[in-house]
Amino acid sequence: MPAIVLVGAQWGDEGKGKATDLLGERIDYCARFNGGNNAGHTIVVGGEKYAVHLLPSGILTPTVTPVIGNGVVIDLAVLFSEIDMLGQRGIDTGRLVVSANAHVIASYHRTIDKVTERFLGKAKIGTTGRGIGPAYADKMSRVGVRVQDLFDEKILRQKVEGALEQKNHTLVKIYNRRAIDPNAVVTELLEYVDRLRPMVQDTGRLLNAALDNGKTVLLEAGQATLLDVDHGTYPFVTSSNATAGGACTGSGIGPTRIDRVMAVVKAYTTRVGSGPFPTELENPDGEKLRAVGAEFGVTTGRPRRCGWYDAVVARYAARVNGVTDFVLTKLDVLSEFDTIPVCVGYRLPDGSVIEEMPMTQTDFHHATPVYEEFPGWREDISKAREFDDLPKNARRYVEALQEMSGAPFSVIGVGPARDQTLQLRSLT
Ligand code: GDP
Numbered sequence: 001m002p003a004i005v006l007v008g009a010q011w012g013d014e015g016k017g018k019a020t021d022l023l024g025e026r027i028d029y030c031a032r033f034n035g036g037n038n039a040g041h042t043i044v045v046g047g048e049k050y051a052v053h054l055l056p057s058g059i060l061t062p063t064v065t066p067v068i069g070n071g072v073v074i075d076l077a078v079l080f081s082e083i084d085m086l087g088q089r090g091i092d093t094g095r096l097v098v099s100a101n102a103h104v105i106a107s108y109h110r111t112i113d114k115v116t117e118r119f120l121g122k123a124k125i126g127t128t129g130r131g132i133g134p135a136y137a138d139k140m141s142r143v144g145v146r147v148q149d150l151f152d153e154k155i156l157r158q159k160v161e162g163a164l165e166q167k168n169h170t171l172v173k174i175y176n177r178r179a180i181d182p183n184a185v186v187t188e189l190l191e192y193v194d195r196l197r198p199m200v201q202d203t204g205r206l207l208n209a210a211l212d213n214g215k216t217v218l219l220e221a222g223q224a225t226l227l228d229v230d231h232g233t234y235p236f237v238t239s240s241n242a243t244a245g246g247a248c249t250g251s252g253i254g255p256t257r258i259d260r261v262m263a264v265v266k267a268y269t270t271r272v273g274s275g276p277f278p279t280e281l282e283n284p285d286g287e288k289l290r291a292v293g294a295e296f297g298v299t300t301g302r303p304r305r306c307g308w309y310d311a312v313v314a315r316y317a318a319r320v321n322g323v324t325d326f327v328l329t330k331l332d333v334l335s336e337f338d339t340i341p342v343c344v345g346y347r348l349p350d351g352s353v354i355e356e357m358p359m360t361q362t363d364f365h366h367a368t369p370v371y372e373e374f375p376g377w378r379e380d381i382s383k384a385r386e387f388d389d390l391p392k393n394a395r396r397y398v399e400a401l402q403e404m405s406g407a408p409f410s411v412i413g414v415g416p417a418r419d420q421t422l423q424l425r426s427l428t
C-alpha cells in the first residue's frame with residue numbers, strides 16, 4: 001500500500017544511497033524518478049563499497065524490484081556498464097525494469113553539455129558533463145528521444161535527425177565544432193536494443209498495480225532540493241525536479257498515494273559545482289570537513305565545497321517537500337570539532353535578519369549566515385547504536401537541529417556502513 005518518497009534536503013550527496021539501502025527488505029520496489037548518471041549514490045554493505053549512478057540504490061537488495069522511472073534520462077552505455085559492473089561483483093540485476101517513456105541521453109547531449117559550459121566561462125554551472133541539461137531541454141522542446149523510440153527504427157531515425165537539425169547549425173556556426181552524423185547516433189543507439197527490450201515496461205502501470213496489491217514502493221531522488229530546477233538556486237541547479245513533487249510526475253504515481261516523505265540531510269553542508277552557498281567555509285575548518293567526511297564527488301571526483309549545517313535550508317526543504325521524516329547523516333564527522341556553529345538565519349546587505357529562504361537569488365547570494373554555536377563532544381561516536389549511546393553534547397546538537405529543521409529526525413547516521421545507524425522512529 002504505502003508509497004514513500006526519499007529526497008535530498010541540501011545540495012546532494014547527503015547519503016541517499018545509504019538511506020535507501022537501509023530500508024532493505026521493507027520495500028518491494030525502488031524507483032528512481034529524476035536525473036540520470038549525474039547522481040552518485042554510495043552504498044556500503046559488508047565492508048564492500050558500491051557506487052551507483054543510474055540504477056536505483058535498492059538494486060543491492062535481492063527482494064527489491066528496481067525501476068528506472070519515466071522522469072529519468074538514460075545514458076544507455078552507462079546503464080549497461082553499471083549492470084555489467086554489478087554482475088561482475090555477483091549482484092543480480094535481472095529484476096531491473098525501465099520505463100518506455102524515459103528519455104535517452106545521446107552522445108550529442110554530452111557534447112553540448114561540455115561546449116556550453118566552456119562557452120559560459122566563469123559563469124559556468126559546473127555540471128557533471130553527462131548531458132543531463134541538454135537531454136531535459138530536448139524533452140521540454142519536444143525533440144527528445146524516448147526509450148520506446150528505439151523499438152521503431154524509422155521513428156528513431158526521424159527523431160534523431162529532427163533533434164540534430166538545429167543542433168548541428170549551432171555546433172558548427174557558434175561553437176566551431178564538427179556536425180554530428182545522425183546515422184552514427186542511430187547505429188550506436190540500436191546496438192542496445194536487444195539487451196534493453198526485455199527490461200522495458202509501462203512502469204507507471206506497474207508501480208500503481210504494486211500499490212494496489214499492498215506492496216511498498218520507494219521513490220528515490222537523484223540530486224536534492226536546492227538543485228531542483230524550480231525550487232533550487234537557479235540557474236545553479238540540475239535540470240529536473242528533484243523534490244517530492246517530481247516523484248509523482250517522474251513515476252506516474254498520484255500524490256494521494258504517497259504516505260511518507262523522507263529527506264536526507266547531512267549534519268553539515270556540501271555542494272559540488274558553482275552557485276551560492278551561504279555557510280561555505282573557505283578555511284581550515286572547511287578543509288577539515290572535506291578530509292574527515294571524505295567529501296569528494298562520487299561521479300566526477302571533484303572536491304566538494306563544505307560548510308556548517310544550515311537550518312534555513314533544512315526548514316525550506318521540509319516545507320517544499322512536505323517532509324515527514326529526516327534522516328540525519330554523517331554526525332560522526334563532527335566529532336573532530338571543539339565548537340560547531342549552526343546557521344539559524346541570514347543577514348542581508350541592508351542589515352536585516354531573516355529566518356526563511358529569501359525571495360530573490362540576489363539576496364541569497366549576498367546573505368551572510370547568523371550562527372548559533374554548540375559545544376562539540378570530541379569522542380568517537382561511530383560505534384553508537386542507540387540515541388542514548390551518544391555523548392550529551394551530541395544529543396544536544398541533534399535535538400537543537402531537529403527543533404530548527406521542521407520535521408522529526410527518524411534516523412541518525414554515525415558511519416557509512418549499514419549498521420552505523422541509530423533508528424529513532426520506524427521508517428515503514
Ligand atoms: P548520495 O548521493 O546522497 O547517495 O550520497 P553520496 O554517496 O554521494 O555521498 C555520501 C557519502 O557519505 C558516501 O560516501 C556514504 O558512504 C557516506 N555516508 C553516508 N552516511 C554516512 C554517515 O552517517 N557517516 C559517514 N561517515 N559517512 C556516511
Ligand code: IMO
Nearest residue numbers: 012013038039040126127128222223238272273
Ligand atoms: P546525487 O544524487 C551533487 C550538480 C552538479 C552541478 C549541477 C548541475 O549524488 O546527490 P548537471 O550535470 O546535473 O546538469 O549539473 O548539479 N549535481 C550534483 N551535485 N550530487 C548530485 O547527485 C548531483 N547531480 C548534479 O555538480 O552543480
Ligand code: MG
Nearest residue numbers: 013040041298
Ligand atoms: Mg552523490
